[in-house]
Amino acid sequence: MEKAIARNPNLLRTLLGLSVTLIIVLGYAIYSASIESEYYHYNTLMHENELSLIQENNDNYSTQWSGSSNGSISWINFTISGAPIDSTLTVTSGGNKWWSHPSLGDPEAVNFNCIEPNQDFQMVNHCEYRFTHTITINETGGAKLHGLISDSLPLSGLGTIRSDNITTAQQSSDEILNQSNKTTSWLIKLNSNTPIDQNSLFLNTTFVTHELIDVEKFHLNPVVESIWSLTALITCFFLVLSLPLGIYYASIKREQRINKIRLKNYEEE
Numbered sequence: 001m002e003k004a005i006a007r008n009p010n011l012l013r014t015l016l017g018l019s020v021t022l023i024i025v026l027g028y029a030i031y032s033a034s035i036e037s038e039y040y041h042y043n044t045l046m047h048e049n050e051l052s053l054i055q056e057n058n059d060n061y062s063t064q065w066s067g068s069s070n071g072s073i074s075w076i077n078f079t080i081s082g083a084p085i086d087s088t089l090t091v092t093s094g095g096n097k098w099w100s101h102p103s104l105g106d107p108e109a110v111n112f113n114c115i116e117p118n119q120d121f122q123m124v125n126h127c128e129y130r131f132t133h134t135i136t137i138n139e140t141g142g143a144k145l146h147g148l149i150s151d152s153l154p155l156s157g158l159g160t161i162r163s164d165n166i167t168t169a170q171q172s173s174d175e176i177l178n179q180s181n182k183t184t185s186w187l188i189k190l191n192s193n194t195p196i197d198q199n200s201l202f203l204n205t206t207f208v209t210h211e212l213i214d215v216e217k218f219h220l221n222p223v224v225e226s227i228w229s230l231t232a233l234i235t236c237f238f239l240v241l242s243l244p245l246g247i248y249y250a251s252i253k254r255e256q257r258i259n260k261i262r263l264k265n266y267e268e269e
Contacts, residue, residue: 026233038162039218040169044177044210046157051076051186051205058198063190070183071209074153077105078188081142082200087192089143092132094185098147099127102135105146115151141200150180153210160218170215177212 053065069076076098080089103109104127114127127148135145153159153176161176163169188203190196 022233037218038164040161040163040166040173040215041218042154042159042161042169042173042176042215043213044154044157044159045213046074047209047211048206049209051207053188053203053205060195061192063196063198063201065188065203066186067188067205068183068185069207070181071207072153072177072180072211073149073182073184073207073209074155074180075208076147076149077206078145078147079142079204080137080144080190081140081202082197083137083141083143083190084192084194084196085137085139085141087137087190087194087196088134089137089145090132090134090189090191091145091147092187092189093149094131094187096149096182096184097129097131098133098149099129099151100133100145100147101125101127104148105144114148149182149184149207152176153180157210166215166217169217173212173215177210180210 049069049071051067051069053067055063055065057064078089078091083089099114101112101114103112103125104114106112109125112125133145133147135143137143148155159173159176161169161172163172186205188205190201190203
């Protein structure tokens with residue numbers, strides 16, 4: 001490479017020209033992608049609703065509640081207090097399976113992904129998808145059970161879809177919410193090996209519904225994105241060209257030094 005660059009300076013100019021051309025072309029491609037996005041954001045308003053429960057079939061060792069929810073629901077939460085220690089709370093939905101796991105809703109959960117596409121991967125804990133979920137009451141007499149009814153609704157209220165235009169994006173957003181709009185009946189049962197104090201027992205159940213607000217095109221700031229992308233491209237090409245440029249200038253300095261030595265020897269002779 002050293003000899004090739006030293007004997008053919010046009011090679012260096014060719015490398016520099018190609019680098020500048022690639023930087024311009026890639027920069028324009030990133031700029032075009034920034035202003036012509038195929039992605040849209042749809043915003044939903046999230047309402048927390050309390051599930052109306054009817055208490056029935058009570059005895060000293062078991063208590064049962066029933067109720068129903070309707071709407072485009074993502075989250076459902078069950079909170080119980082005043083229950084006997086080590087008793088079990090069992091929640092069953094009628095007609096629809098749902099996801100739940102003890103780590104769901106825990107901000108400190110590690111190696112957990114509720115809806116995992118590949119559930120055979122043993123390194124990650126995932127939610128169980130079934131009609132019935134059970135939780136054990138802790139030493140304080142309370143417990144919380146969190147569940148997900150829909151895997152298509154945005155859990156934070158903001159979702160992203162890919163579409164050709166704003167009209168089809170609006171239709172796709174409406175379809176997502178309509179498909180998630182269901183009526184679900186719930187049967188909740190507390191079982192205990194020790195007597196249950198009905199006066200201290202309290203169960204609170206809430207669910208989160210989504211209402212579509214608007215749909216807007218996803219935008220990036222093309223100027224900022226172009227600056228960052230060009231900076232990255234120039235840095236990459238600088239790193240790539242630093243070696244041949246270093247060899248080129250080193251060969252020039254070496255040739256100059258050799259010429260000086262030859263000239264000095266010639267003068268001495």
